[in-house]
Amino acid sequence: MRKDIKTSCQKRLSRIEGQVRGLARMVEEDRYCIDIVTQISAVRAALRRVEEEVLKDHVAHCVEHAIASGDKADQRRKIAELMAVVGRAER
16 A cells, blocks of 8 residues: 555544544433434445545556556456455445
8 A cells, every 4th residue: 555545544544433432422422313323424434435545546556566467367366356345345
């Protein structure tokens, strides 16, 4: 993973960690259910953004490298990995 992507993801994940701690407090304080669900939705959206950033970096480097290498087995393996992850993310 590129250093700038790693730094960006770490910052985002730290913010998400704070959001999750806030959610735990909301549950502990018996806050209004819709407010809790709204915050859960925000956390999920933030995680999706991190996921997209990591996947873009993977395609830009790992998959691109496999394609440039000319190694057909590695190309198939990288594409299969990518498709499996994308398939799981859509569920």
